[in-house]
Amino acid sequence: MAEDAGRPQPAGPGRVLAALALAQFICSFAGSNMNVMINDISRDLDTTVQGVQVAITVFLLVMAALMIPGGKLTDRYGRKRCFLTGLLVYAVGALLSAAAPGLGLLILGNSILEGVGTALLIPPVYILTTLLYPDTTSRARAFGVVMALGGIGAAAGPLIGGLITTFVSWRAAFVFQALVIAVIVLLGRRIEDPLPPDPGRHFDTKGAVLSAVGLVLVVMGILAADNNVWLMAALLVAGALVLGWFFRSARADEAAGREPLLSPRLFRNHTSNLGLVTQNLQWLLLMGTSFTVAAYLQVVRGYDAIQTGVVFTAATLGLLATSLSAERLARRHSQRTLVMAGFAVSVIGVAVLIVLAGNHATAWAFVPGLLLIGLGLGVMLTPSVNIVQSSFPEDQQGEISGLSRSVSNLGSSFGTAVAGTILVAGLDRGAYAAAMIVLAVAGLGGLAAAALLPRPTGPAAASTPLSHRSSR
Numbered sequence: 376m377a378e379d380a381g382r383p384q385p386a387g388p389g390r391v392l393a394a395l396a397l398a399q400f401i402c403s404f405a406g407s408n409m410n411v412m413i414n415d416i417s418r419d420l421d422t423t424v425q426g427v428q429v430a431i432t433v434f435l436l437v438m439a440a441l442m443i444p445g446g447k448l449t450d451r452y453g454r455k456r457c458f459l460t461g462l463l464v465y466a467v468g469a470l471l472s473a474a475a476p477g478l479g480l481l482i483l484g485n486s487i488l489e490g491v492g493t494a495l496l497i498p499p500v501y502i503l504t505t506l507l508y509p510d511t512t513s514r515a516r517a518f519g520v521v522m523a524l525g526g527i528g529a530a531a532g533p534l535i536g537g538l539i540t541t542f543v544s545w546r547a548a549f550v551f552q553a554l555v556i557a558v559i560v561l562l563g564r565r566i567e568d569p570l571p572p573d574p575g576r577h578f579d580t581k582g583a584v585l586s587a588v589g590l591v592l593v594v595m596g597i598l599a600a601d602n603n604v605w606l607m608a609a610l611l612v613a614g615a616l617v618l619g620w621f622f623r624s625a626r627a628d629e630a631a632g633r634e635p636l637l638s639p640r641l642f643r644n645h646t647s648n649l650g651l652v653t654q655n656l657q658w659l660l661l662m663g664t665s666f667t668v669a670a671y672l673q674v675v676r677g678y679d680a681i682q683t684g685v686v687f688t689a690a691t692l693g694l695l696a697t698s699l700s701a702e703r704l705a706r707r708h709s710q711r712t713l714v715m716a717g718f719a720v721s722v723i724g725v726a727v728l729i730v731l732a733g734n735h736a737t738a739w740a741f742v743p744g745l746l747l748i749g750l751g752l753g754v755m756l757t758p759s760v761n762i763v764q765s766s767f768p769e770d771q772q773g774e775i776s777g778l779s780r781s782v783s784n785l786g787s788s789f790g791t792a793v794a795g796t797i798l799v800a801g802l803d804r805g806a807y808a809a810a811m812i813v814l815a816v817a818g819l820g821g822l823a824a825a826a827l828l829p830r831p832t833g834p835a836a837a838s839t840p841l842s843h844r845s846s847r
């Protein structure tokens with residue numbers, strides 16, 4: 376009894392969920408809060424809008440490139456250890472960013488270290504949520520909280536960042552991130568890992584390098600579009616070739632009985648593949664809209680950080696309203712229906728943004744569109760994650776979680792890179808409308824992918840425990 380009294384007691388479910396949801400919040404916040412600091416950072420660090428865009432995109436890219444290896448490392452070292460290590464790396468990056476004298480050190484702290492930390496800590500968030508909540512209904516509630524905080528972090532990032540930047544400094548926004556990380560560490564240090572780590576588990580270093588290099592080349596190719604079309608084409612082709620090499624190597628390893636970084640068998644699941652496409656396009660839509668509207672308001676309309684952040688409150692409220700209703704919506708509607716409805720509402724929101732912003736000079740013109748986008752994204756973020764995670768058994772959760780988060784963060788990178796590249800190429804020549812039209816087309820693609828998801832076969836499917844699901 377004395378020994379038990381001296382040991383740290385496991386954290387309660389509420390404490391665990393709070394830690395996981397806050398972790399998703401701060402990582403999503405980091406991806407969007409810099410959008411309202413574009414003028415302040417570029418002026419303070421003597422750089423340009425393109426320089427800040429590169430810092431934002433590299434952060435999202437590092438997350439996407441390392442999320443698959445990060446998910447795989449959870450099997451070898453344990454979900455809790457990876458979670459806490461990622462938090463510490465992230466905190467160091469945030470503090471380094473706060474003290475950065477120039478763009479180079481900001482990229483090192485924010486884009487590299489915070490990106491690496493996120494890639495380590497986010498896969499455990501999704502693995503632990505999936506394992507601790509075995510049936511679809513309770514998992515929908517848990518993922519609803521996690522995704523709500525994640526969506527709020529992305530949508531409210533401009534507002535919170537704008538408030539901090541206006542009343543203190545853009546540097547204080549990074550100190551804020553470090554403080555939130557400290558709270559998460561306190562909440563999460565007593566988390567119990569549901570599965571023991573396997574130190575002897577093989578880690579595919581070659582696959583990790585190839586996947587990271589391939590993804591980096593693809594996104595850098597998109598970023599090069601406004602400067603050099605031939606360089607863009609060369610980088611995209613090189614990226615595609617490296618990713619092809621990665622998948623060919625993975626197939627060869629699996630055929631030889633070695634464990635690859637990412638099993639090609641994961642892509643044989645039709646439902647999961649469609650779910651991954653919808654995840655990618657959701658985050659492309661969210662981050663692309665956030666960057667485009669924030670840059671347009673500041674550079675063209677001359678809004679300051681707090682004015683820009685206040686405009687984004689509409690998206691935050693919409694996302695909060697629907698994502699926190701995830702459990703109730705999951706009981707009443709199929710996941711396919713929710714994802715389709717989310718894309719439809721979001722595309723309408725983008726259309727409203729284009730029409731109203733083009734015809735009215737007031738900031739209120741942005742509110743209806745952003746509200747609709749927030750409502751749409753809140754409806755579909757949770758079911759898309761649930762579709763993917765629930766398609767695989769426990770022993771593949773590390774792989775699919777890493778892949779799922781990589782695909783989502785790649786969508787964020789694409790959104791910022793594609794919309795940002797169009798936008799900075801000609802802010803005063805209709806580039807805002809062009810960027811938003813591209814995002815609307817991406818939303819229509821997501822709607823088409825959601826329509827191809829299998830229809831529910833009966834109520835039993837909604838409550839089948841994860842451990843009984845087939846990976847085929």
